[in-house]
Amino acid sequence: MMPAATRPDVSWLSGHARRDGAATGLRDLFALLGDLLIDGGDARLALDRPWGRNAYGCGPSPAPDLLCFSSSTASPISERAYARVELAREQLMHAAISLGLDAALDLRTEEMRCELRQQFGLDDDVGIVFSPSGTDSQLHALALARALLGDAVTSVVVGSDQTGSGTAASARGRHFSTRTAGGLTVTKDGPIDGLAGEAVSLPLLDGASLQPRRNIQSDVLDAVEALVRDGRSVLLQVMDASKLGWRAPGMACLDEVSRRWPDRVQIVVDACQMRLGAARLRDHLARGHLVLISGSKFFGGPAFSGALLVPPLVSAALRGGNPVAPGLFDYVGRSDWPVAWTDLRARSAPRANIGQWLRWEAALDEIAAYHAVPAAFRRMAIRQLGETITSLLMLSPVLRPIAAGSVAADEDGDEFGFPTIFPFALQRDGKLLDLGETQAVYRALQHDLGSRFSGSMADVAARQCLVGQPVRIERPGAAPTAALRLSIGARQVTEAWCDDHTTARVNLEADIDRVVDIVAKTELLVSELSSQDLRDICNAD
Numbered sequence: 001m002m003p004a005a006t007r008p009d010v011s012w013l014s015g016h017a018r019r020d021g022a023a024t025g026l027r028d029l030f031a032l033l034g035d036l037l038i039d040g041g042d043a044r045l046a047l048d049r050p051w052g053r054n055a056y057g058c059g060p061s062p063a064p065d066l067l068c069f070s071s072s073t074a075s076p077i078s079e080r081a082y083a084r085v086e087l088a089r090e091q092l093m094h095a096a097i098s099l100g101l102d103a104a105l106d107l108r109t110e111e112m113r114c115e116l117r118q119q120f121g122l123d124d125d126v127g128i129v130f131s132p133s134g135t136d137s138q139l140h141a142l143a144l145a146r147a148l149l150g151d152a153v154t155s156v157v158v159g160s161d162q163t164g165s166g167t168a169a170s171a172r173g174r175h176f177s178t179r180t181a182g183g184l185t186v187t188k189d190g191p192i193d194g195l196a197g198e199a200v201s202l203p204l205l206d207g208a209s210l211q212p213r214r215n216i217q218s219d220v221l222d223a224v225e226a227l228v229r230d231g232r233s234v235l236l237q238v239m240d241a242s243k244l245g246w247r248a249p250g251m252a253c254l255d256e257v258s259r260r261w262p263d264r265v266q267i268v269v270d271a272c273q274m275r276l277g278a279a280r281l282r283d284h285l286a287r288g289h290l291v292l293i294s295g296s297k298f299f300g301g302p303a304f305s306g307a308l309l310v311p312p313l314v315s316a317a318l319r320g321g322n323p324v325a326p327g328l329f330d331y332v333g334r335s336d337w338p339v340a341w342t343d344l345r346a347r348s349a350p351r352a353n354i355g356q357w358l359r360w361e362a363a364l365d366e367i368a369a370y371h372a373v374p375a376a377f378r379r380m381a382i383r384q385l386g387e388t389i390t391s392l393l394m395l396s397p398v399l400r401p402i403a404a405g406s407v408a409a410d411e412d413g414d415e416f417g418f419p420t421i422f423p424f425a426l427q428r429d430g431k432l433l434d435l436g437e438t439q440a441v442y443r444a445l446q447h448d449l450g451s452r453f454s455g456s457m458a459d460v461a462a463r464q465c466l467v468g469q470p471v472r473i474e475r476p477g478a479a480p481t482a483a484l485r486l487s488i489g490a491r492q493v494t495e496a497w498c499d500d501h502t503t504a505r506v507n508l509e510a511d512i513d514r515v516v517d518i519v520a521k522t523e524l525l526v527s528e529l530s531s532q533d534l535r536d537i538c539n540a541d
Contacts (some may be wrong), residue, residue: 034060040355071489127310160201162242245421295363328477
């Protein structure tokens, strides 16, 4: 049962006078909460209406019976966060009556920047640009890099095989969907005015060995050097962490890039998985790196909620009026920019994105709940869950583990010194399943299939399980395969924690039991169902 909403606190309205016409746009807030939570994004948020979930297996409402180790892709909203967004909507309604919807949302969004900085100990002059998704934030990063470095910018994408599906387009300044979050119809892969360019892709995985590529550091330096020698500036997008949980390249390599080409390269860190501690996040910003983050991966907020963190020196340069590509303004609203960025705000439409705002309200609730758990318990819980998952993968005849953890990782000294994403391929009779059949297993895991089996197998098959979406793996001389992922997220830790150590231990053991159930069902699907059976299950969705 969801906790009852308390009386709204509208103290954040103090000092702001009521204005005429304040009810304009209020009707947008009266839609069903589930509909608002999937509004203001691109096609990836759309629900398969008969099934009631999006392509990532998540609906807009809590799903407490779903066994979720899927935070590397997306998680259903928690009951606690759902109650929070209900209350947040009520608070905004009160504010909008006095200020108007645009002004009230703008004020609340600026407060959310302060909350986000506080949660991670960021300086007040770190800029935060909110967005509907990490892919939108990549466009924002490209536009800011071009404003700083000039138009002759080429993107170098490290981990191009383990980043978001829209990156191939966004890194080249092209539309990544047929519709923007603001509802504008565009041509997918068509050029964005003032942003279109080229990109260099550097994959991380060796598809033949299913191991990390060995020479990524030298590949990065060689790619940047060649582009600079050719008269180009570079937006270098690096991983911390990738879809498989890898970091690349190491900090020493990034420092070498900055030392060699200080005025020709802007580094942007893809930290959308948010599998890094606050100290590491601050370290990136102190080095002048732009940082892409999300509230909807590790922390378990509803998909999608993106943001770009901008270090103070870059923020100051942008406030100086550097020209920004006109096409960017199709992907940003006024309240997305920090209040101090007056020039960019003046050029942006006051486009109220209610869905984006609500998803970030939920994410902030999850972030605060996680950080309220003692650091020692967070570290212990993630370590123990990770050890269990590693053992299960190593012992399974069906699940073939792929290297977990990090590439060129630094020791964090916190819970992120341990792996939190555990990728694995599927095999039957020693042969890897292809991409299509792996995708079918992923979908079948989410269904109650108890009626297809009897006895103890029926109990296992009845479990509804959500894991990380398949990551495509190209293999030389063979059909593509894919990696599924068991992913530890903040919610496993938050929901296990209790002041009573015995209760916390019991809760953590329940999490371990859920992992065992997911592995058992995966093994059952691969061992007992044919390829045709799996296709039939998917076609029946």
